[in-house]
Amino acid sequence: MFLSNSLAVALAVLPPAQAKDSSARVEKLAEGVYAIIHADATHDWPSGAVNWPHGNTGVVIGSNAVLVVDATYYPSRARADIALIRSLTNKPVRYLVNTHWHGDHTHGNSEYQDAFPGLTIVGARPNADFIGLNQARVMELARAPQSAKRAELARLEAARTAGKDSAGRALTASERGSLDRAISEAQTELTELAAIRVAPPTLLFDEEMRLDLGGKQVVLHDWGRANSPADVTVYLPTEQVLFTGDILVHPVPYVFGAYPGPWIPVLRRVEAIPVAALVPGHGPVLHDHAYTRQVRELLEAAVAEVTALLRHGKTLQEVQATVTLDAYRSRFVSGSDPTPPAVWDQSIRAGLIERTYQCVIGSRC
Numbered sequence: 001m002f003l004s005n006s007l008a009v010a011l012a013v014l015p016p017a018q019a020k021d022s023s024a025r026v027e028k029l030a031e032g033v034y035a036i037i038h039a040d041a042t043h044d045w046p047s048g049a050v051n052w053p054h055g056n057t058g059v060v061i062g063s064n065a066v067l068v069v070d071a072t073y074y075p076s077r078a079r080a081d082i083a084l085i086r087s088l089t090n091k092p093v094r095y096l097v098n099t100h101w102h103g104d105h106t107h108g109n110s111e112y113q114d115a116f117p118g119l120t121i122v123g124a125r126p127n128a129d130f131i132g133l134n135q136a137r138v139m140e141l142a143r144a145p146q147s148a149k150r151a152e153l154a155r156l157e158a159a160r161t162a163g164k165d166s167a168g169r170a171l172t173a174s175e176r177g178s179l180d181r182a183i184s185e186a187q188t189e190l191t192e193l194a195a196i197r198v199a200p201p202t203l204l205f206d207e208e209m210r211l212d213l214g215g216k217q218v219v220l221h222d223w224g225r226a227n228s229p230a231d232v233t234v235y236l237p238t239e240q241v242l243f244t245g246d247i248l249v250h251p252v253p254y255v256f257g258a259y260p261g262p263w264i265p266v267l268r269r270v271e272a273i274p275v276a277a278l279v280p281g282h283g284p285v286l287h288d289h290a291y292t293r294q295v296r297e298l299l300e301a302a303v304a305e306v307t308a309l310l311r312h313g314k315t316l317q318e319v320q321a322t323v324t325l326d327a328y329r330s331r332f333v334s335g336s337d338p339t340p341p342a343v344w345d346q347s348i349r350a351g352l353i354e355r356t357y358q359c360v361i362g363s364r365c
Contacts, residue, residue: 078108099245245288
């Protein structure tokens, strides 16, 4: 993920629409407005499904300042993004906005501080403590001699040494190749996460903040609880470009720590924002609110079905056994990519139903 000097020079002469490196590409959304779409960081073995992605990054170039939206999962990926940004403009980045606290959007914060000494990191007021704490926590876990990630790496290395899967079957050449990739990714992940430095937002706002970059007006809005405790969108009203953070994740929403009840009215309000380009927290650039409505309808169905069962005295276990949301699955899961079905099973079938149950009964929402 590190860019050599020769590659950085080569990127500098590319037209913006062609700017890319080995694991990311820049997509132009409007004049002076870009999205950096990344390859994923780690994959499960043997399924091949994504374990950890890099969040999408936004770049807004005004005549007076540059603003970046989110800072990816790995510090080195943030450094590579900085090289891409420098291929687009020679102006320094003045603002880095964190849309929420999750590490796949914030672990690279300190790299932007190093690269741009005048940088201000901007975030919703509640997120400053969440981001600082979790950067420190993840860093210490990566350095610990015993951790879940080190245990997973040991499992993968044991499988490679044995040359067999968990059922004792000899691995094929293709399986050995994917196992080698998973081990390399796991080793890289531990190194990267151990290198995180704490760098939370320092310019905090409540509900809304407007920034003038010189020819580019940017509106930051904290929607409160949705996918996370405080989800921020970044909107350019003139260009009608919207960066949603993880309020929207394509093709399957992440619901692991979400707040399904409050998330629904947030989505309704987001749907009312005119968009020519919509950049979700993960996934491709979208150009309308069809997917926003799709996610809202899924959450509404979950709340309605869980509520109906609770009115009949059903337990969490009975609710989980009954509410499958299978009627919606085909709208989110298609094709041969192993990631959408894996995320559906973990995030929707397991996570969404339990989180909705907690929300509807009033214990955690």
